[in-house]
Amino acid sequence: MPRLDAVRRHEIVFSLNGAPARVEVEPRTLLTDALRHGLGMTGTHVGCEHGVCGACTVAIDGEPARACLTLAVAVEGCEVRTVEALAPEPGRLGVLQAAFRRHHALQCGFCTAGILMSLDAYLRCRPHATRAELTEVIGGHLCRCTGYAPIIAAAVEAAAVLRGESIEETPSHA
Template sequence: MPRLNAASRHRVGFTLNGKPVSLEAEPRLLATDALRHGLGATGTHVGCEHGVCGACTIQIDGQPARACLTLAVQLEGRDVATVEGLAPGQDRLSVMQAAFRRHHALQCGFCTAGILVSLDAYLREEPAPSEQALREVVGGHLCRCTGYTPIIRAALEAAAILRGEPAPHSQGREPANV
């Protein structure tokens, strides 16, 4: 494949996790590569590169999107969030991240970033999700380690905490198998 010259690069500016960023991008550069290699947002994992596994999920203007199917130039002027932007501070976890930790909802961690980003977006739209709805959200992500039950348990707990209610597991309620 012929190398594009510098004149074919475009300056792409957008907000990444609340901070303005910009980089030079060839028209064919994928958002995954721009984020990981151009901007150091390595929490955006590259898995299948076909939009199937969900490991590369980011939020664009608050909506989940597969970064492996998005060109970097499409990020121009947009608000982009990655897993790095979910935590409220350098040494603090988000409510969802803390629930994942408590429920051992990750093992190898490869799929975790995409799942967290998707669940974060979903819980903003649906603060009182059903177990079935959460299964549908995580059903768009491939995880070969956890069996999804701890993920659903963590998501239910996080949703309850975000609503200011007692966590479901503390009431003896266990989610159905996924």
């Protein structure tokens, strides 16, 4: 491919939540900024901007990825999935989101989009994930509100719902 000039903007084409997306970026533009500023998709949050906090996690070709450690030019032709894809329609919550709500698995909500995307990617590949595995996935994220227990409870319950198992109606506050 031709070398992309540092001071120019270049069009990249990829799939975003199942629909074709185009955005013009400099080579140095991070995927977080391409999504938020270029495409107005502000569900993906920017926290530490060096890969530690996990708030910006999205799925690229089905695998979780820190959008802040991904150059936008590197996702040319890839399938990117963000938190905006989780709700089946406006006003309704996806299975993971509903479990998070039942379990009070968020307070300020800043870290939530990233955690949801990590769990979404993981459970798609491993629907029978154990509590220990889900705890490790959540360990790749920083949450300074909840103490993690309700997040883990929500993840375990969402996994069961996605497998088609029935769950207790009473929400646990972990």
